[in-house]
Amino acid sequence: MMKRSTIAxxxxxxxxxxxxxxxxxxxxxxxxxIRIVVGIICAAIATSVSRDLLITGKEDMTLRKxxxxxxxxxxxxxxxxxxxxxxxxxxxxxxMPIDPRIIEFDTTLRSDFAxxxxxxxxxxxxxxxxxxxxxxxxxxxxxxxxxKAADALLVDQTMQKKVAHVYMEKGGGE
Amino acid sequence: xxxxxxxxxxSIIFMAxxxxxxxxxxxxxxxxxxxxxxxxxxxxxxxxxxxxxITGCMIFQGWxxxxxxxxxxIFFIFMANPVGTHAIMKAAYYTGLKPWKKGEERR
Numbered sequence: 380m381m382k383r384s385t386i387a388x389x390x391x392x393x394x395x396x397x398x399x400x401x402x403x404x405x406x407x408x409x410x411x412x413i414r415i416v417v418g419i420i421c422a423a424i425a426t427s428v429s430r431d432l433l434i435t436g437k438e439d440m441t442l443r444k445x446x447x448x449x450x451x452x453x454x455x456x457x458x459x460x461x462x463x464x465x466x467x468x469x470x471x472x473x474x475m476p477i478d479p480r481i482i483e484f485d486t487t488l489r490s491d492f493a494x495x496x497x498x499x500x501x502x503x504x505x506x507x508x509x510x511x512x513x514x515x516x517x518x519x520x521x522x523x524x525x526x527k528a529a530d531a532l533l534v535d536q537t538m539q540k541k542v543a544h545v546y547m548e549k550g551g552g553e
Numbered sequence: 554x555x556x557x558x559x560x561x562x563x564s565i566i567f568m569a570x571x572x573x574x575x576x577x578x579x580x581x582x583x584x585x586x587x588x589x590x591x592x593x594x595x596x597x598x599x600x601x602x603x604x605x606x607i608t609g610c611m612i613f614q615g616w617x618x619x620x621x622x623x624x625x626x627i628f629f630i631f632m633a634n635p636v637g638t639h640a641i642m643k644a645a646y647y648t649g650l651k652p653w654k655k656g657e658e659r660r
Contacts (some may be wrong), residue, residue: 399625401618463574463601470581470594479590479652502635503600508592509639510646522642522652524593 385430392422447545448496454541458504465506469524478525481510486517486539493546500538564613571605574598587653588645596638603630 397403402414469477488494494517498509506524581594607627611620 398618398621404618459597459601462597466581466593466597467574467577470577470584470598475584477585477590479587479654481652498639499632499635502596502639503631506593508589508596508642509635510642520646522589522593522646524590 385426388430389422389426392425393418396422444546451541451545455500455503458500462504462506466524476525480523480526482521482523484519484521486519486543488517488539488543488546489514490546493542496545497539497542500542504538560612560615564609567605567609567612571602571609574602574605578602588650589642589652592638592642596634600630600634
């Protein structure tokens with residue numbers, strides 16, 4: 380009996396193939412049969428290789444987490460735009476107002492997905508780059524380019540709370 | 554006039570923004586004092602610069618399979634770029650490279 384996750388990965392792989400190879404085009408009524416068959420074979424091979432990697436089966440409430448992640452992404456994109464204007468200002472200012480420092484802080488996050496999301500978000504947003512993460516304690520080591528950027532993570536902690544909310548971890552207001 | 558439509562103008566605006574951020578990243582790479590701060594300039598400005606350039610191409614192309622491929626490019630850049638920046642940063646930190654502090658000489 381095939382697992383549901385295996386079938387889901389197969390469908391994702393096949394849709395990816397269709398989008399990249401343009402072998403099915405309903406608007407023009409165009410169907411390339413050879414490419415569809417090749418796509419099914421390739422999707423099956425890719426599924427058999429990667430089924431244990433993509434979905435581990437440890438996560439629950441996947442649908443609600445995905446919806447919350449979709450709400451989190453626009454906020455994150457806006458933060459990225461702000462981060463870029465901040466860095467551009469520091470680069471182009473004649474006096475170059477930077478004051479780099481390395482900070483450490485603990486979070487309540489424990490799951491792999493939550494830690495990865497927060498680490499990537501920190502790297503993309505205002506003046507901070509993740510150096511290292513200790514998953515057991517949820518401890519982050521971060522290089523900040525200015526004290527204002529460091530305070531956003533140390534004092535406000537908006538980003539940690541948002542990520543905790545997305546992945547339903549402790550400290551997410553539930 | 555001149556055969557330029559609204560979509561062309563919007564895509565030009567996006568691409569101009571992308572070029573601005575790419576140039577800013579390059580200037581930052583030259584101006585900033587040490588390895589870590591230089592990574593700040595390239596790691597962030599390049600991400601948004603590339604994404605804006607590709608978005609401009611997507612708007613120029615309109616609805617087609619090429620746009621879908623360009624969208625996947627944006628997705629993978631967003632996944633890969635922070636991971637790459639973080640990996641270089643971590644390698645430098647554990648090799649023992651000292652971060653630049655305010656008031657020191659640039660390296």
